[in-house]
Amino acid sequence: MSSPRGVVCLDCDGVILDMLASWESIAADKFGPITLHEPAEWDMQKRYGMDKKQVGKVWDELDWSRFDPFPGAPEAVHRIVDSGYDLAIVSGIPEEKRKDRETNLKKVLGFVPYLVLTGSGKADKIPVLQNLGAYAYVDDLWDHIERAEGAGIPILGYVAPPDRQHYRYAVPDLKTFVSNFLGEKPSDPVT
Numbered sequence: 001m002s003s004p005r006g007v008v009c010l011d012c013d014g015v016i017l018d019m020l021a022s023w024e025s026i027a028a029d030k031f032g033p034i035t036l037h038e039p040a041e042w043d044m045q046k047r048y049g050m051d052k053k054q055v056g057k058v059w060d061e062l063d064w065s066r067f068d069p070f071p072g073a074p075e076a077v078h079r080i081v082d083s084g085y086d087l088a089i090v091s092g093i094p095e096e097k098r099k100d101r102e103t104n105l106k107k108v109l110g111f112v113p114y115l116v117l118t119g120s121g122k123a124d125k126i127p128v129l130q131n132l133g134a135y136a137y138v139d140d141l142w143d144h145i146e147r148a149e150g151a152g153i154p155i156l157g158y159v160a161p162p163d164r165q166h167y168r169y170a171v172p173d174l175k176t177f178v179s180n181f182l183g184e185k186p187s188d189p190v191t
Ligand SMILES: [Mg+2]
Pocket: 011, 012, 013, 014, 015, 139, 140, 141
């Protein structure tokens, strides 16, 4: 992390990798068509109105090394790196998933980025972001964005569902965030 332009930190699930697509496909295979009850909810029981046992079975079958990327996300990651920023992926998953995540990112990006795992989806990412000296941060969980705002991280991107596009920092996807980010500050080094 030595670029004078600063460190861009990205969440992974919901920003680069479409974990939910894999999750939903397993759930649909096992239990039939699924219904989205609460789109901004990450507790799968609430999100899909499924019971605990069903949700547990889907998690058990999920292959963490094979998630597809969102359209344009790999190219967006490369644009960040090619523009001279340092890149760190800050992901709320446990260490035992590291190998799968690295395999997945290698396949999707062509390289394994600097990867910090914070343990769980609910863990506070701010200490990690501050430690990295994050200049920009992108996440799809509003709690993390709100905390990052409170911590004074200069540039934020909230990859939000359609009904939250009016939120502060909201973008539909990483590709849009990166276009805005690089367009606004094409050449200014971070001081
Ligand atoms: Mg996420």
